[in-house]
Amino acid sequence: MLKIYSSSELTPQLRARLLQRSSSEDREALAIVQAILDEIAAEGLVALKRISERLDGVAPDPFLVTPEEFEEAELALSSEIKQAFQTAYQNIKSFHAFQRKMLEDQKTTVCTSTLGYMYRPVERVAVYVPGGKAFYPSSVLMGVVPARIAGVSHITLLTPPGRDGKIHPAVLYCARLAGANAVLKAGGAHGVAAAYHGLLTPPAELIIGPGNRYVTAAKNLLASTGRVRIDQPAGPSEVIVIADNTARPAFVAADLLSQAEHGEDSPCILLTDSLVLAERVSEEIAKGLDERPERRSMKETSIREHSYAVVFETLDEAIAFSNDYGPEHLEIATEKPERDLEKITAAGSVFLGHYAPVALGDYFSGTNHILPTGGAARMFSGVGVDTFMKRITYQYPTRESLRKALEPIRIMSKVEGLDQEHGHSVEVRFEGEKDRSPSQG
Structure with a gap:
């Protein structure tokens, strides 16, 4: 089921191929998105309505979520659902408040001059949350909470509506809970462009959040103008699990399959020093697909076409491969995970031990799940409070x-x-x- 390589098979060519990910952009997407950006720039709200009808099947009226819609959303959710998101919100808030404390203004003396720096928030931010066919209220919390803690003045949530022109109640509930100032019912490149130009909300100076290749292309093209900042390029979600013979095959398989559930192009990779573990994980994956057949085609494509295991002589070799890969999510399921963590130089977020599935960070623990993909973890960080802040230096010489x-x-x-x-x-x-x-x- 899971393709297993031995480290002895890793020629430079094969290693390079295994490290390579498909780009989330292509020339066709860039051309399509540039045309959309040009339309919005030229015709504003008229173009937004036209493009929304064409791509989303609906042009909401109004585009901004109303107070009544927020109230309806809260009434539509059970107390159990609201409590779950409230608890996750508190965890996310606590961890990001801790981050904010670390971003303290500082000053020193150099050559008898006082030099220092201070942190100030970006004033206007847009947070993109995918929607339409699926909905991600957890991503609302991950984008809005750190922005609010940073002190951002105006936060616009961007998310595409369903065919009925509405946003899922859980998304609206989390938007209000986290402190978004406005929710714009427009996604894709046209929603990003609307936020950039300030068609219905204050023009965004920073646009963050994951999306498809058209959203990524829009963010990158607009950032190239030098008039807006973005968090990082986004691509298919991915995971690497570094495991030794102390790992439970069923746990590892479940975590690989949970990543495969994101999409057909999501890479799910096992790096280990145990061939026995790799083989048993492969068996558990096949078993899991039989026992939980929902989205089987998607998960199976992810496993067969984009995923693999590599058996190394040592865990240090596995860690070196992972550092070259720069995964979005990294699980370290080894005997001494904290020791192994010290050797990690590139990863979006790391999960330590045998009881740390990626789902814990995706939903609940408090760390952020808006993370760099496609190798960008080698040079980008995931979203945090610092994403929404500027560092300003100053000097006061005598x-x-x-x-x-x-x-x-x-x-x-x-x-x-x-x-x-x-x-x-x-x-x-x-x-x-x-x-x-x-x-x-």
Whole structure:
């Protein structure tokens, strides 16, 4: 069921192929999205209505969720459902509040000047949450809660409506619970463009959240203008499980299948030093598909076409492969997971031990599930409070500290050919001083 490789088979070519993921974008998507962006830029709300009808099958009227819709959503949910999301909200809030405490303003003294930095929130943010055929209230919490804790002034939630023009009650409940200022019933590239241009809400300065290849293309194209920031490129969800012979095959198989449930192109990978474990996990996957046949075709395609196991001589080799891969989710199901964690250099979020399925972080524990995919974890972080903040540096020099900088600045600005004004801007502050040395002109 699960393709199993031995590390001895990993030629440079095969290793490169196993590390490679398909791009979430292509030229066709970029061209389609650019046309949508151009339409929205030229015609505004008129274009948004037209494109929504064409792509979503409905142009909601109004596009913004009303107070009455929020009230109806809350009444539609059972107390059990609301309690579950409230508990998850508190966990997410607690963890991200802890992050905020770590982002403290600081200052120091360098060459008698006071230097420092301070954190300030981005003012206007759009949080994208996939919708339409499926709905993800958990992603509402993951996007809105850290933005609110960061101090963002206005948070717009973007999500496509169903064919009836409505948003699922759980999504609206979580939007209100987390503190979104507005919910725009528009998804895809057109929803992203509407938020960027501020058609119905204040124009977004930062757009975050996962979406399909058209959403990703829209975010990337708009970010290339230099007028909006995004979190990271998004692609198919993925998991690596690093496991040794202490791991339970049924646990590992269940976690791989839970990732396969995300989509046909979701990679689910086992890295181990035990061939016996790899073979038993493969058997458990086949068993799981028989016992839980829902979405079988999707899960089976994910396992057969995008997933595999590699049996290494040592766990250190497995960890090195994982670091090269840079997975979105990484489970470490080994005898000493905390020790192995110290060797990890690239991962979106890490789950330690035999009782840490990805679903725990996806829904409940408090860490964020909006994470870099497609190898982006080698250079991007997942969404956190810092995603919504700017670091501003400052300096407060004394007259004496500027005097010490005078000669080095004169020399450096002359090297760069900017001494006429750059150098002068320092020199002018000391003109006429009786104690100027000859070397100071």
